[in-house]
Amino acid sequence: MNLLTQDYPAIFLDKHEPPCLSLYQPTHRQHPENTQDPIRFRNLVKEMEESLRKKYPSRDIATLLRPFENLAEDRTFWNYTADGLAVLSAPGLFRVYKLQRSVAELAVVADSFHTKPLMRIVQSADHYQILGLSRHAFKVFEGNRDTLDEIQSIEGAPPQTIDELLGREESDREGAHRAYSASGRPGAAARHGTDVKQDIRDRDTQKFFRAVDEVVLKHYSQPSGLRLILAALPEHHQPFRAISNNAFLVKETIDVHPDALSLDALRERAWQLMQPYYLKRLAGLVESFGAAAAKGQGADDLGEIATAAIAGRIATLLIEADRIIPGYIDAASGKIITDNLSNPDIDDVLDDLGECVLKTGGEVVIVPTERMPTETGAAAIYRF
Structure with missing residues (x-):
């Protein structure tokens, strides 16, 4: 077991050798509900295996998935779960986080970790x-x-x-x-x-x-x-x-x-x-975005935000909590390329935006859908 607040954000932003495997699932604290948790976990591991087969040989896949299989067999672990589970794995790295919030089932194989569910927990204003x-x-x-x-x-x-x-x-x-x-x-x-x-x-x-x-x-x-x-x-x-x-x-x-x-x-x-x-902080962020956008110092267009993020211009980025936009950001041009999450090279555009802003010293705040000031899934406040 690893502690999320100790690892965040360094382990997610550091460059890791691909493939980067990210698994999320809801879990349960009580019996008999928790008896289904390891079964759902194995199903998600199978999804990652199918995604890996599109790009990697079977021998490498077996090595990559072995830590997941060992965790699936750990009865003590599954008897003491919380509300959610996140597992991040890459060659030479395997991190397991018990989460205080339920998360949607998701299995992603990409060149970087899918971290938005973890951002929501760590960066949420109600923590x-x-x-x-x-x-x-x-x-x-x-x-x-x-x-x-x-x-x-x-x-x-x-x-x-x-x-x-x-x-x-x-x-x-x-x-x-x-x-x-x-x-x-x-x-x-x-x-x-x-x-x-x-x-x-x-x-x-x-x-x-x-x-x-x-x-x-x-x-x-x-x-x-x-x-x-x-x-x-x-x-x-x-x-x-x-x-x-x-x-x-x-x-x-x-x-x-x-x-x-x-x-x-x-x-x-x-x-x-x-x-x-909590309420004061969210209201302040929404107000700040409105004031910045009125002066041309803020944006909700994802393409514009991506370009600004690559240039290090974003001071604060608001991301809608439960939104996923399959795709990635080209690091050289800032262009958004959309595709399906089953592609092992594809992650979430909003996730990539968050990582980019954190890497350039900006702040990322995950905001509940009902309190987002935009409809696009993101709202950026520029430094300049």
Whole structure:
């Protein structure tokens, strides 16, 4: 299993040796619905095999599909799926992502990965993270308006408890040492024992919160760029905010630890806080496009957008979430060539546009169909 927010967008934009195989399918969290998931997966693998046979010899095809076949046989994996699945594979590369959103079934063989469904998840304006914090441990959740999951593990991330991060025995020894006077005798005349214990507790809490802030910023917030909600007991909010350097931490809070709520109740509380941000951002993007288009600094014509994308002129590109336009963009001319997705050289025009804009430092936002300001599937705001 791989973490999407850690890989995105580098692994999708880097040049990979073709063929690049992209598989997407909806999956299910509960039995018996999830029993059909591996069957649907195998059917999609067969579709990729048929596409590969148009261009590659059987020996190469067997090698390319072996990781997919191994995944199909992994019963543990299929017993613990989420709402969707994405698999990206190329020679020397195999990445598997469990998704918090259902995705349409799709199997694409092309010269680059089909990434628009993943862009929708990562670039969607309704995505957020939650930091569940206590004095002794922390956990991080990631979700959207529909789904919330705890992030179980991140490769290279430090431990998540105070004992592991600070070293409990060392901290206790240090506190006990400071409870004594300079002569080595207990400092009863200076401080009451209860006061000393509280000082040790407060110091360890501050030290732990500081370590948590650094870990969350480095391993969660910066890679994802998502807004972060603090969920903790009321008495822990001010001490954490006093030491936090995380610019992604929003002012809105959940004044209860996540363990006191069901996952769905936690999601509902989080979405109440995030929905205003979501609506404001979408409205702002639509307004910005309208203003730019009125000045000749925006476009909805796909041919014009493709030419501008190749030239690196696009600052922000809005892409319709569920739209697919089979074809590709000629990298030299910017011309759009349309064809059928069964052709192993063909991907999605909108997907190619998104990749091109990301490669030139632009922003790509996947927008629900009902909120798109255009009918073409794309809307571009130019830099110049």
